Amino acid sequence: MPKDIAAWIHISENNAVTVFTGKVEMGQNIRTSLAQQVAEELHVPVASIAMIMGDTDRTPWDAGTFGSRTTPTMGPQLRAAAASARDLLVATAAQQWKVSPTALSAADGRITDSKSRQSITYGQLMHGQQLVKLIESAPPLTPVVDWKIAGTPVPKVDGRAFVTGRHKYSADLSHPDMLFGKVLRPSGFKATLTSLDTKAAESIPGVIVVHDGDFVAVAAADSATAERALRAIKAKWSVPPQPSNADLFSYLKDHVTASRRDEPHIVGSVDRALSDADVKLSQTYTVQYIAHAPLEPRAALAEWQGDKLTVYTGTQRPFAVRDELADAFHISSDKVRVLVPDTGSAYGGKHTGDAAVEAARIAKAAGKPVKLVWTREEEFTWAYFRPAGVIDIRSGAHKDGTIVAWEFHNYNSGPAGIGTPYNVANQKIEFHPVDSPLRQGSYRSLAAAANHFARESHMDELAHAVAMDSLDFRLKNLDDDRLRAVFQAAADKFGWRNRKPSATRGFGIAGGFEKGGYVATCAEVEIVGGQNVHIRRVVEAFDCGPVINPNGLRNQIMGGIVQGIGGALFEAIRFSNGRILNPYFSEYRVPRFADAPEIEIILMDRRDKPPMGAGETPLIGLAPAVGNAIFSATGIRLRSLPMVPNGLPSKRA
Amino acid sequence: MAPIVLLVNGTERRVEAASDESLLSVLRDRLQMTGTKYGCGEGQCGACTVLIDGRPVRSCLTLASQVAGRKITTIEGLEHDGKLHPVQEAFLHEEAFQCGYCTSGMIMSTVGFLASTPKPTEDEIKRHMDGNICRCGTYPRIVQAVARAAEMARKE
Ligand code: FES
Numbered sequence: 037m038p039k040d041i042a043a044w045i046h047i048s049e050n051n052a053v054t055v056f057t058g059k060v061e062m063g064q065n066i067r068t069s070l071a072q073q074v075a076e077e078l079h080v081p082v083a084s085i086a087m088i089m090g091d092t093d094r095t096p097w098d099a100g101t102f103g104s105r106t107t108p109t110m111g112p113q114l115r116a117a118a119a120s121a122r123d124l125l126v127a128t129a130a131q132q133w134k135v136s137p138t139a140l141s142a143a144d145g146r147i148t149d150s151k152s153r154q155s156i157t158y159g160q161l162m163h164g165q166q167l168v169k170l171i172e173s174a175p176p177l178t179p180v181v182d183w184k185i186a187g188t189p190v191p192k193v194d195g196r197a198f199v200t201g202r203h204k205y206s207a208d209l210s211h212p213d214m215l216f217g218k219v220l221r222p223s224g225f226k227a228t229l230t231s232l233d234t235k236a237a238e239s240i241p242g243v244i245v246v247h248d249g250d251f252v253a254v255a256a257a258d259s260a261t262a263e264r265a266l267r268a269i270k271a272k273w274s275v276p277p278q279p280s281n282a283d284l285f286s287y288l289k290d291h292v293t294a295s296r297r298d299e300p301h302i303v304g305s306v307d308r309a310l311s312d313a314d315v316k317l318s319q320t321y322t323v324q325y326i327a328h329a330p331l332e333p334r335a336a337l338a339e340w341q342g343d344k345l346t347v348y349t350g351t352q353r354p355f356a357v358r359d360e361l362a363d364a365f366h367i368s369s370d371k372v373r374v375l376v377p378d379t380g381s382a383y384g385g386k387h388t389g390d391a392a393v394e395a396a397r398i399a400k401a402a403g404k405p406v407k408l409v410w411t412r413e414e415e416f417t418w419a420y421f422r423p424a425g426v427i428d429i430r431s432g433a434h435k436d437g438t439i440v441a442w443e444f445h446n447y448n449s450g451p452a453g454i455g456t457p458y459n460v461a462n463q464k465i466e467f468h469p470v471d472s473p474l475r476q477g478s479y480r481s482l483a484a485a486a487n488h489f490a491r492e493s494h495m496d497e498l499a500h501a502v503a504m505d506s507l508d509f510r511l512k513n514l515d516d517d518r519l520r521a522v523f524q525a526a527a528d529k530f531g532w533r534n535r536k537p538s539a540t541r542g543f544g545i546a547g548g549f550e551k552g553g554y555v556a557t558c559a560e561v562e563i564v565g566g567q568n569v570h571i572r573r574v575v576e577a578f579d580c581g582p583v584i585n586p587n588g589l590r591n592q593i594m595g596g597i598v599q600g601i602g603g604a605l606f607e608a609i610r611f612s613n614g615r616i617l618n619p620y621f622s623e624y625r626v627p628r629f630a631d632a633p634e635i636e637i638i639l640m641d642r643r644d645k646p647p648m649g650a651g652e653t654p655l656i657g658l659a660p661a662v663g664n665a666i667f668s669a670t671g672i673r674l675r676s677l678p679m680v681p682n683g684l685p686s687k688r689a
Numbered sequence: 690m691a692p693i694v695l696l697v698n699g700t701e702r703r704v705e706a707a708s709d710e711s712l713l714s715v716l717r718d719r720l721q722m723t724g725t726k727y728g729c730g731e732g733q734c735g736a737c738t739v740l741i742d743g744r745p746v747r748s749c750l751t752l753a754s755q756v757a758g759r760k761i762t763t764i765e766g767l768e769h770d771g772k773l774h775p776v777q778e779a780f781l782h783e784e785a786f787q788c789g790y791c792t793s794g795m796i797m798s799t800v801g802f803l804a805s806t807p808k809p810t811e812d813e814i815k816r817h818m819d820g821n822i823c824r825c826g827t828y829p830r831i832v833q834a835v836a837r838a839a840e841m842a843r844k845e
């Protein structure tokens with residue numbers, strides 16, 4: 037990351053502050069929370085700050101916006117830059133007025149000398165010049181306990197642009213000479229083109245057909261004509277045989293990548309411990325592929341000027357997409373500019389630049405700017421998925437509730453959150469990468485959701501096996517204070533001790549630690565008609581250190597919980613032979629109004645700890661808490677996500 | 690392509706459009722009114738909701754030619770002289786959005802709903818809005834925003 041202040045912050049003559057960051061906004065509210073942190077340290081109002089985000093020509097290089105990294109890394113970076121800038125401004129004024137810097141104060145965008153009553157705005161002082169100074173190694177940061185702007189519910193920056201429809205997402209942009217592009221999709225994955233007839237499409241006035249190997253696309257001055265041209269193309273594809281959901285889990289276990297083996301985490305001896313455990317359990321948990329289904333599908337507007345390429349697109353990794361484009365067209369990265377308008381969400385699903393590359397290919401062939409907007413079906417089919425996985429657990433415990441053995445194998449879904457926070461003297465934990473039958477990638481919380489589902493469901497099974505309350509069982513095996521605290525807080529608010537399960541009401545608890553955040557989730561479910569599971573109430577306690585914007589944070593946590601409901605209960609990609617069988621919202625069910633429970637959120641606000649991100653961890657406790665609640669009502673243990681795509685099964689576990 | 694005249698937010702707009710072209714595509718791609726969003730094209734997400742003669746419809750499933758001459762209201766037509774519509778106010782006040790992509794459709798659905806159901810119960814709100822997807826999961830706040838908008842409208 038650049039060390040000079042000027043790379044991050046600029047103050048204009050009229051005191052407008054511009055902040056540059058390669059992070060992008062896609063609903064997680066960092067445009068606001070980062071601005072708050074700059075305002076706090078620079079001593080300016082939030083309203084005077086404009087954030088330039090995700091513009092590869094103007095913002096410092098950034099790996100991308102994912103992994104809950106913005107708050108723990110970009111926040112401190114901008115705070116340090118802002119505090120250093122404030123020091124520089126004070127020093128500059130002191131020099132000009134020939135007074136000691138300690139005699140001056142900086143507030144509300146002005147430097148003031150209380151003795152002489154002199155006062156000058158930052159902008160007047162610097163005349164819009166660059167803030168030439170390195171970021172200090174120990175800048176005078178405001179202690180968290182003294183925060184006045186950070187830590188408060190500042191309303192979302194630009195909120196008005198969203199309620200008026202004025203905000204322009206990538207798909208909303210236009211260019212006067214722009215054409216609309218459409219890509220011809222193969223009939224299945226890994227397909228090759230065997231015959232192609234584009235004559236009918238080419239004969240439509242104004243239509244340009246692009247054909248380059250297996251890439252076939254059209255462009256026209258309006259979207260309706262482009263769609264008509266696409267329909268007019270006759271193509272045949274050959275699609276090789278490929279697996280389907282039916283044999284998915286055995287396929288995963290049979291296709292472990294031989295070349296890439298992660299070293300298992302081994303402590304003590306699981307086998308020995310199991311041989312003298314009072315209670316032994318061995319269970320398998322599975323998760324299906326699911327889709328991010330961001331409401332704004334992938335879109336891009338690409339324009340060539342000579343050999344220089346500019347692309348607007350919604351991506352989490354503008355710099356990686358810039359490099360992807362440079363590679364695709366064999367040009368150097370400095371000839372490519374990627375700009376990311378605030379995006380209609382991503383959830384880990386927009387790491388790649390697929391639409392950007394396609395739009396740029398068509399634009400290059402057409403010699404005009406091209407906008408490409410994926411359809412919902414394309415988004416469901418040609419993006420990538422959250423990995424499916426199989427998780428095998430073997431465990432053992434003593435009658436008094438001490439866990440003595442824990443063996444955990446994850447096939448394909450990923451290593452995030454694979455460890456256990458509980459004290460177990462004998463452990464073996466291993467991730468087995470697999471050659472996935474579908475294109476897979478990041479998803480909000482990565483594998484932590486799957487691994488927590490398996491672990492926290494299994495913890496419930498163990499508690500049951502030793503006849504202990506599942507909260508007591510967890511606490512008995514847990515030392516981590518922060519995790520204990522969220523469990524306790526969630527349980528208290530939920531009324532865990534007073535719960536009264538029945539055949540139609542169930543209560544469950546689960547929790548964990550991931551990406552620096554601690555979460556505990558309690559869920560109450562109702563079983564309606566012996567068949568349907570309704571989540572009625574969720575109480576979640578979350579600790580991500582000090583809270584930067586409680587209003588935005590609550591929104592993120594609530595969103596994580598609601599999104600988690602989909603993967604927990606009914607979301608699953610169905611596929612067969614290289615085709616997605618349910619690439620529509622009518623067939624791929626996502627959570628809707630009726631699915632959302634009453635949600636209570638407890639923010640721990642640990643001002644003594646460093647701030648951590650919140651986009652992911654709040655989701656991981658939901659599925660196991662719900663599964664455990666279903667068990668408490670029905671005695672049915674559900675070990676596969678989604679748990680009830682077609683209602684409750686009738687057989688008992 | 691044939692000329693059609695649409696009455697959008699009180700203004701007559703003359704456009705050339707194919708006979709099978711959706712109102713959504715005409716609004717977005719021909720009239721550059723991009724406040725109305727595409728989310729699915731199959732009537733499942735509500736992102737494209739507009740009002741026709743005051744009633745919420747899915748513009749992705751509505752042919753532009755069929756609504757020629759009828760009163761079309763889009764998200765761009767709610768604000769008057771810089772003053773937000775109460776439903777917009779309520780969404781802003783509750784911060785009932787995250788990425789905001791569903792927001793236009795949510796607001797238009799709410800405006801149409803409250804016109805026929807000025808005093809909705811929470812259940813009625815959820816039932817009516819169930820055709821609108823918020824993938825960010827902001828539903829509880831949206832319910833609050835709708836309730837708040839209803840209350841504001843009653844006070845006016
Ligand atoms: S775009 Fe019309 S309902 Fe989804």
Ligand code: FES
Nearest residue numbers: 787789791823825
């Ligand atoms: S706010 Fe993102 S889809 Fe609703």
